[in-house]
Amino acid sequence: MVSAREVIDLLSQPELLENFGEELPLIDHLVQTSEVLWHDSGDCELAVAGLLHDLGWWTGSNESQHASEGSRLVRELGFSERVGQLIGLHVTAKRYLVRTDPRYWGRLSKESRATLVEQGGQLALDEVKRFEASPFFDDAVRLRLADDMAKDPHRVRGDIEKFYPIIAEALERAH
Ligand SMILES: [Fe+2]
Structure with missing residues (x-):
């Protein structure tokens, strides 16, 4: 298992x-x-899932694989099954919301709209039902909606050190 310090170091890579x-x-x-x-939410695992959800990009994954690759990575680092599942479902949640919420398309960034097809398009009805039955459904949708809101190029990034206690608590919960 990695330490919270190592996760901060990982996030500090150029x-x-x-x-x-x-x-x-x-x-x-x-x-x-x-x-x-x-x-x-004040939920450290959900916050850490948000903090690490696109790590799959970093290892050179493509559109359709970055969620599952990110999920695998965080489990390898020692985070819980829940953190891994939430990251693994963040593209499914997008495909779900496109299917079920007519207003959602307007909330997606240009880039995110462009990648939908490569990610499998909107969910089929049986996939919708399966996703809604998942114990991670609510939080996966929350993560996705936060993901879509988090694209402000003008917002000043604070010191990522502030995430240290949140990461440490999430790692502790995994064991
Ligand atoms: Fe994202």
Whole structure:
């Protein structure tokens, strides 16, 4: 299992300062996602899922695989099954919301609209039912909605050190 310090170091790598298709650096997007979730829920695992949800990009995954690759990575680091599942479902949640919420399309960024087809398009009805039955359904949707809100290129990123206790608590919960 990694330490919270190692996760902060991982997030401090210069590669995360690069944009990833959106108009802001990947680290800013991750921080903004996590801030929304932490503010709204106070749930350290959900906040950490937000903070690490796009790590799959970093290891060179493609559109359709970055969620499952990110899920695998965080479990390998020692985070819980729940953190892994939430990350693994963040593309499914997008495909679900496109299918079930007519207003959702308007909330998606240009980039996110463009990648939908490659990610499998909207969910089929049987997939909708299966996803709704998942014990991770509510939180996966929350993560996704925070993800979509977290793309402000003008918001100043604070010190990521503030996530240290949240990461440490999430790691502790996994064991
Ligand atoms: Fe994202």
